[in-house]
Amino acid sequence: MNIKHTTISCPHCGHSMHVELDFSGGDQDYYDECANCCESIHLNMHINVLAHKLELSVSADDEQLY
Numbered sequence: 001m002n003i004k005h006t007t008i009s010c011p012h013c014g015h016s017m018h019v020e021l022d023f024s025g026g027d028q029d030y031y032d033e034c035a036n037c038c039e040s041i042h043l044n045m046h047i048n049v050l051a052h053k054l055e056l057s058v059s060a061d062d063e064q065l066y
């Protein structure tokens with residue numbers, strides 16, 4: 001099983017939460033819900049094959065900060 005556990009911070013309230021990333025299926029783009037403030041969190045997972053690294057970006061879907 002290609003499962004990686006990591007901790008992210010909610011972009012809305014800063015609450016730390018634990019997520020399981022299943023990277024056996026390649027790149028993933030999905031939404032999770034914060035257990036603290038119940039806002040949706042946009043998670044974008046990218047597998048960097050060259051560096052054998054998992055890159056995860058977390059963003060709040062309702063704001064455009066970048």
Ligand SMILES: [Zn+2]
Pocket residue numbers: 010011012013014015034035036037038039
């Ligand atoms: Zn939150």
